[in-house]
Amino acid sequence: MPDFWRQSGYHLLTRDADGHLAVTDDFLRAYLQRPEMAPVPESCAAERALFDRLLEDPRRPVGEAEVAALADPDAVENWRVWLGFRDRLLAAGTLEACYLRLFREGARGVPSLFVDQLVHAILRGILDETPSGLRARAGELFFREQTVSVDDGRVRLADAETVAMHAKTGGFGSLGRLVVEAGTAPRSVELDILDETSHHAYWGRDERHDTVIDVTFAAAGLDALARVLERWVAHFLGVKVSIQPVQTIRDERWVWHVGLDAEGTAILNDLYNGVEVDEDRLARILALFRLEFADPAAMRADVAGRPVYLAMAMTAERTLRLKPQNLLVNLPLAATI
Helix, strand or coil, X not given: CCCCCHHHCHHHCEECCCCCEECCHHHHHHHHCCCCCCCCCCCCHHHHHHHHHHHHCCCCCCCHHHHHCCCCHHHHHHHHHHHHHHHHHHHHXXXXXXHHHHHHHCCCCCCHHHHHHHHHHHHHHHCCCCCCHHHHHHXXXXXXXXXXXXXXXXXXXXXXXXXXXXXXHCCCHHHHHHHHHCCCCCCCCCCEEECCCXXXXXXXCCCCCCEEEECCCCCHHHHHHHHHHHHHHHHHHCXXXXXXXXXXXXXXXXXXXXXXXXXXXXXXXXXXXXXXXXXXXXXXXXXXEEEEECCHHHECCCCCCCCEEEEEECCCCCEECCCCCHHHHCCCECCCC
């Protein structure tokens, strides 16, 4: 199968006996070599020495005095943040364990960028050898914000950063920006919509983020997202679930729900609690799902055998930002895994 998402760092990791991604020195070095961490010409000698020592041994303990000795206050803060994150990774041992601890014990001090990078690498492992470009594209929703288009009953998602770039430059980089600044509208760029027949177009352009996924009810893209959500739960929690799109929630015994994003959570909470939700807010719901456990014994006894409803919704600004951790920490499990 084609390799993909090289920027995730997956190729720098190894798997442990449970199939989870073990932290390696090379993975830590990749962080150090990012532009945010690598020394610049203005960096002081102390920062350069710290960088070189960590590049040689990225697990090396670093004391507060060593960081405080750096001349640039911004560099001091950057190093404190990264070292704190590194220590969380090393204490957890695997990316999966670190990710779960962030949301079970608190993610304070960890930038959202680092959390997204964890998801990127973990999902790359989950989707290893997938033949489906649609599932890979659906996986991008877990760690990249999307811009939503609703037209003629179709719900389509495009990468928000790519859309913003095209809006500013027409997709032509610095030249396009000059054209826009000169007052001339750049040529519009059409992003390719993936479906069950064209999904192979994803391979080879997987890190360009220039494809669109259709998540209309009954569309192949929505089914692909459901399958990725199933694998996400199974990989982390070791439980088999079935997730199917539904058009409405018609259940007098509705007992549990999980929002896949902040907006979806708020809307489901209001509906469940009998709070009136106006038509404009209801229209923000992009998809509903019914999740069922293969083994009801894996659920809390008081809700065993009952479905869990999921919602995915856009903001008023027509953006979508999934919170995949919700499916890991909010399901009604019989015991914490």
